[in-house]
Amino acid sequence: MTYCVGIQLDRGIVFMSDTRTNSGVDNISTFRKMFTFEQPGDRSITVMTSGNLATTQAVISLLQERSKHPSDRAPDILRCESMFQVARLVGATLKEVIEEHAQNGQQASGTFGATLIVGGQIHGGEPRLYLVYPEGNFIEASDDTPFFQIGETKYGRPIMIRAYDRQMSFEEAIKLLLVSFDSTIKANLSVALPLDWHVYEKDSCKTGRMGRIERDDPYFEIVSNGWGGALRDAFAALPEFEMPATA
Amino acid sequence: MTYCVGIQLDRGIVFMSDTRTNSGVDNISTFRKMFTFEQPGDRSITVMTSGNLATTQAVISLLQERSKHPSDRAPDILRCESMFQVARLVGATLKEVIEEHAQNGQQASGTFGATLIVGGQIHGGEPRLYLVYPEGNFIEASDDTPFFQIGETKYGRPIMIRAYDRQMSFEEAIKLLLVSFDSTIKANLSVALPLDWHVYEKDSCKTGRMGRIERDDPYFEIVSNGWGGALRDAFAALPEFEMPATA
Numbered sequence: 137m138t139y140c141v142g143i144q145l146d147r148g149i150v151f152m153s154d155t156r157t158n159s160g161v162d163n164i165s166t167f168r169k170m171f172t173f174e175q176p177g178d179r180s181i182t183v184m185t186s187g188n189l190a191t192t193q194a195v196i197s198l199l200q201e202r203s204k205h206p207s208d209r210a211p212d213i214l215r216c217e218s219m220f221q222v223a224r225l226v227g228a229t230l231k232e233v234i235e236e237h238a239q240n241g242q243q244a245s246g247t248f249g250a251t252l253i254v255g256g257q258i259h260g261g262e263p264r265l266y267l268v269y270p271e272g273n274f275i276e277a278s279d280d281t282p283f284f285q286i287g288e289t290k291y292g293r294p295i296m297i298r299a300y301d302r303q304m305s306f307e308e309a310i311k312l313l314l315v316s317f318d319s320t321i322k323a324n325l326s327v328a329l330p331l332d333w334h335v336y337e338k339d340s341c342k343t344g345r346m347g348r349i350e351r352d353d354p355y356f357e358i359v360s361n362g363w364g365g366a367l368r369d370a371f372a373a374l375p376e377f378e379m380p381a382t383a
Numbered sequence: 384m385t386y387c388v389g390i391q392l393d394r395g396i397v398f399m400s401d402t403r404t405n406s407g408v409d410n411i412s413t414f415r416k417m418f419t420f421e422q423p424g425d426r427s428i429t430v431m432t433s434g435n436l437a438t439t440q441a442v443i444s445l446l447q448e449r450s451k452h453p454s455d456r457a458p459d460i461l462r463c464e465s466m467f468q469v470a471r472l473v474g475a476t477l478k479e480v481i482e483e484h485a486q487n488g489q490q491a492s493g494t495f496g497a498t499l500i501v502g503g504q505i506h507g508g509e510p511r512l513y514l515v516y517p518e519g520n521f522i523e524a525s526d527d528t529p530f531f532q533i534g535e536t537k538y539g540r541p542i543m544i545r546a547y548d549r550q551m552s553f554e555e556a557i558k559l560l561l562v563s564f565d566s567t568i569k570a571n572l573s574v575a576l577p578l579d580w581h582v583y584e585k586d587s588c589k590t591g592r593m594g595r596i597e598r599d600d601p602y603f604e605i606v607s608n609g610w611g612g613a614l615r616d617a618f619a620a621l622p623e624f625e626m627p628a629t630a
Contacts, residue, residue, distance in 0.1 A: 290537035294566040298614045310624040319541040335626070347627055359621055366617035367545045374609050377557040377602060379582070380594060 137326035138186035138287030140169060141313055142253040144265045144277050146302050148338040149255045150309040152317065153184045154287075156328035170332045171196050173203055173213050176342040179258040181213060181222055182334055186287040187250025187270070194233045195250070199226065219256060219264035223274045226254050231272030251286045259341045291323040292316035306335045311359065314349070318360045329356070384573035385433035385534030387416060388560055389500040391512045391524050393549050395585040396502045397556040399564065400431045401534075403575035417579040418443050420450055420460050423589040426505040428460060428469055429581055433534040434497025434517070441480045442497070446473065466503060466511035470521045473501050478519030498533045506588045538570040539563035553582045558606065561596070565607045576603070 140153040153169040167189060173181040183199070185192035203214045216222045230250060237248045254274075255265040265277035267284040277284060282302055285293065296316050304312070310333060320327045331349040349356050387400040400416040414436060420428040430446070432439035450461045463469045477497060484495045501521075502512040512524035514531040524531060529549055532540065543563050551559070557580060567574050578596040596603050 290570070291541055293570055294538055294541070295614065295618070297569060298611050299618045307624045307626055310626075311621060312618065314624070315618065315621070322544060323537070323540055345626060355622075355624060362621050363617070364545050366620055367542065367614075370610070370613035370617040371542070371546045371559065371562065373613055374558060374562070374606055375602075377554045377561070379554055379557075379592060 137324055138169060139285070139289070139292065139317060139320045139324075139327040140184040140186055140253055140287055141283060141285050141292070141296070141316065142182075142184065142255045142265050142277075143283035143296075143300065143309060143313070144255075144263065144302070145282075145304060145306070145309060146338075147306060148340075148344070149182075149263055149265055149336045150306060150313065151182050151184060151253070151255065151332075151334045151336070152310070152313040153332050154317065154321075154327050155330050155332065156326055157189050158326045161325060164326070164328075166330070167193075168332060170334060171200075172334065172343050172346075173199065173256075174343045175214050177259065179214070179256065179341055180336055180343045181219075181254065181256035181258075182336065182343075183226065184253040184286065185250060186252075188248050191230070191233050191237070191248050191250040192252070195226070195230050195252070198229050198233070217258070218261055219254075219258055219266070222256070222258070223254050223264075223266040223268060223276075226252060226266075227268045227272035227274050230268060230270065234270055253284050253286055256336060257338070257341055263336065263338050288320055288324045288327050292320040295319065306337075310335070314356060314359045315363055318356070318363060329353070331356075384571055385416060386532070386536070386539065386564060386567045386571075386574040387431035387433055387500055387534055388530060388532045388539075388543070388563065389429075389431065389502045389512050389524075390530035390543075390547065390556060390560070391502075391510065391549070392529075392551060392553070392556060393585075394553060395587075395591070396429075396510055396512055396583045397553060397560065398429050398431060398500070398502065398579075398581045398583070399557070399560040400579050401564065401568075401574050402577050402579065403573055404436050405573045408572060411573070411575075413577070414440075415579060417581060418447075419581065419590050419593075420446065420503075421590045422461050424506065426461070426503065426588055427583055427590045428466075428501065428503035428505075429583065429590075430473060431500040431533065432497060433499070435495050438477070438480050438484070438495050438497040439499070442473070442477050442499070445476050445480070464505070465508055466501075466505055466513070469503070469505070470501050470511075470513040470515060470523075473499060473513075474515045474519035474521050477515060477517065481517055500531050500533055503583060504585070504588055510583065510585050535567055535571045535574050539567040542566065553584075557582070561603060561606045562610055565603070565610060576600070578603075
């Protein structure tokens with residue numbers, strides 16, 4: 137499994153992804169699931185992946201090869217004129233990779249499927265955040281739905297819904313994501329540290345601060361341990377249920 | 384979908400279930416999913432259901448018919464000698480109903496499947512809590528895993544893991560369940576009020592206090608609204624992330 141979240145803020149976009157891949161519980165590995173494509177001053181694009189690892193690696197490799205040899209073949213993620221075109225390119229590449237394997241007489245969908253989050257900004261446009269489906273189509277984040285999750289989305293969703301605020305600082309956003317990831321990691325063995333993060337600052341059109349939160353990260357431990365106590369305090373602060381005297 | 388939880392406490396067992404059933408989002412109904420079988424002083428058994436409604440209603444009807452006409456046929460849920468025997472009977476009945484439809488040449492598993500929670504106490508034994516699978520087999524709650532959820536289990540799980548304490552009072556347990564149900568209801572349209580609850584008091588061997596939390600229940604609204612604020616306060620109380628100066 138996987139857990140990746142991209143959230144749109146007034147100040148930009150924050151991305152976070154875990155790094156665990158597994159094929160059964162007895163075959164786990166660590167792979168990066170966050171990739172950035174950059175031309176400083178012109179664009180910064182971040183892609184996060186969930187699903188079949190062979191599929192997502194092929195998609196990223198195709199996007200990278202094409203971007204490194206612009207004369208080779210179009211379209212090219214570093215030459216798309218808008219984030220909408222980028223999402224179309226990523227979607228088309230994803231669909232192409234899945235179809236290639238499905239057409240070999242193998243089972244498709246579940247087996248080769250993958251879902252991606254694509255976000256960033258191209259000079260002259262606004263920051264955009266997309267969720268790309270295995271079929272190659274996609275949806276865009278909006279004021280009503282300002283964040284996307286892929287992979288194991290459920291455990292970490294309630295806190296995202298309750299605490300998200302589009303005016304929050306990047307620091308608060310990372311704290312929120314860590315709480316959401318912590319709930320997910322506690323409940324699903326196939327989501328695990330280390331976590332990669334990237335903070336894209338609006339209108340910078342270049343890759344922002346990035347980092348990796350390792351297994352023994354002291355801040356993550358403070359959040360993880362502190363959140364349990366904070367939740368119990370919050371729970372205790374709610375008024376008591378009054379049991380009816382008779383049923 | 385459905386959401387039902389049974390939790391084992393030092394004082395007894397608390398059960399809570401929602402009442403929404405749906406066959407597509409345009410065909411929703413309200414059905415009770417919690418059923419009690421009682422012989423005061425001898426036993427109190429509660430069954431909660433999730434899955435195919437035709438299957439679960441058939442299972443409950445078979446258990447009720449058999450219990451109402453003890454001379455008719457054995458085994459009988461009101462004559463089983465232990466909770467283990469009750470779980471076996473419920474599992475066998477569930478398996479029988481699913482097989483009956485599957486054998487008609489229809490698709491089985493996903494279509495006719497159901498999962499049940501069975502809990503209670505028979506005089507002379509301890510209170511027991513079981514999770515019964517569509518195959519008719521079952522597992523029992525223990526100190527390590529003191530509660531079972533069925534249906535849409537993920538959204539409401541993190542708070543259960545964090546705040547459960549086997550010494551908690553019945554009132555605290557109902558508050559905890561309401562927070563867990565509220566997170567689930569907010570995230571999944573197919574889980575909804577009203578909620579049924581039953582508090583089984585250890586060694587009473589009779590049905591305890593029960594109630595239904597209706598759509599406009601003032602206490603549920605206090606918990607639902609208060610929990611958002613409490614969560615945000617808990618979140619704000621965690622120390623801030625320190626963004627590294629350079630990436």
